[in-house]
Amino acid sequence: MTPASPIDPASDSGSAGGEAARRRSELGAFLRLRRERIDPEDVGLSRGTRRRTPGLRREEVAQLSGIGVAWYTWLEQGRRINPSVQVLDAIARTLRLDRTERDHLYRLADVPGVPLDVSARAPQPPEHQTILDALTPLPASIVTARYDVLAFNDAYAALDPGLALLPPPDRNVLRHLFTSDEHLQPLVEWEREVSFMVAQLRAESGRHLGDPHWTEFIRQLSERSTRFAEMWARHEVASSVTRRKSFWTVDGDQLSVIATGCVMTSAPDTKMWIYTPDGEETERLLGELVDRYRESGPAGLLEQGARTGRGRRSAH
Template sequence: MTSLDPRTAPGPDTGGEARRRSELGAFLRRRRERVGPAEVGLPEGTRRRTPGLRREEVAQLSGIGVAWYTWLEQGRRINPSVQVLDAIARTLKLDRTERDHLYRLAGVPSVPLDAPATAPGPPGQQAILDALTPLPATLVTARYDVLAYNEAYAALDPGLTLLPPGDRNVLWHLFTAEERLQPLVEWEREVSFMVAQLRAEFGYRMRDAAWTGFVRRLSEASPRFAEMWARHEVAAPAARVKSFWTVDGERLGLRATGFAATADPGTRMWVYTPEDADTERLLGELVGRLRSSGPAALLERGARSGGGRQDGAG
């Protein structure tokens, strides 16, 4: 690879693979900027104009030619081997999710580029969700489209459930709804993690017009989403403790646990279990109020009370 001449480098893509290679280049640049020289045994120096490693340093540490690595970041039509990708992944200190994402973007044949289109869950899912009340539970696609939910989830996030069924997308709601409709306490932390999961899933679906259109529309609607998306961070779904605001400004501590749906591996059932007795009590009260008045009245009553939030929605 070190013998390749940059003057004869393959040109950029002009066909359907251009987007994938452009994503690969951007992902490599972002990950390279994240690794400090000291982390890989190099001196910091005083003449660095950009954060992280230089291209030539990544190439040297990975045992590949500088020109060849540069072409990868430029989106040139070259086909890296698994061995080369492994070396780059080690140099850039990628975790397992990031490494899988790198393989997909590089078009490694052993990693599927496309996933089946998401379909609604099989009959019976709603009955399972309903049986979980008073635990909030919802069925969500890899793109965060909400397919189904139970009463406890509606009490937890009434603003989302008031949207028309086709518009019920968790990320769209979190990035575009007004602050009083935002349920998350640690908004920045949780939403950035969700965007990283979306980016990892997007690696499978870059040829899917529905996915590319969704990302484009949300980027246009929310500069904050566009900024997070441009970080090229990737993450895998994980159980985690999340804090939610009630409509009255009370804080709930809930552990979110996801279960893959057998009909579509990209769809998960998320179940939220209380972390303490106060959360369990407040959830029960919210469900009772939802049943007696509905989600719109629940929100209106919360707005009239003024709530007690001390943090914004990010």
């Protein structure tokens, strides 16, 4: 494996340079402490009798990671070098870093994008689904910063059965809103809501520059939807806030809810969104929808809406 070319050491100047130097110092200390906790036997090496310090030696980390010993030494010493994503991944595997440690490694190395797509799609812990189910009849879901829907409860599925019908890998709110048929669109104020969501996506994308999963997602959605491409080109940004939203039911009734996002401490790149009814009528309609969903499932619920002759209206 060939890492990025090392940069000759030089003194940093200014506040930005001082911050970079501190970050490199933190990176070196982090790597040293992480390698010291790895038992040589755990990676197939003999402990021997001449080890003076615990854990792995620098040359062993370099060998196991497929990089040069001098280059890895410079990295621990805080020298000004530019580690590539591939090199950091190899070091993370050698040092057996968990997801939080791996994210920390990327930040200290000043890599702008951390490819978390695989771990983000990992199965959710069962207690997450237990919490979601306990919130019913409040619609609730767990969604990534890229709007991938990782889990949801029956109330959420009753509110948007079109999304619930999609295979799990395809359950992305923005892709659903920009590419699904009009009768599957759940938002009353479609233009306002999706513009806000695209602005949130743009703000989050700044934390994932260079992440191939984000780049490919935006490219594909831009190709499939000219409206998304137009909104994306505006470069508008927004932060996540509690807000009122209105949904069409499968029967064409309007539901008004308050959307509240709660950061998942076990996965900081995800949030649990909870929709609280904004009025007694919405509360009543939600309760009825959940009962019908549990009897008929998402496809049956959509068929019932089609038979009423009212259907779901769309504002876009």
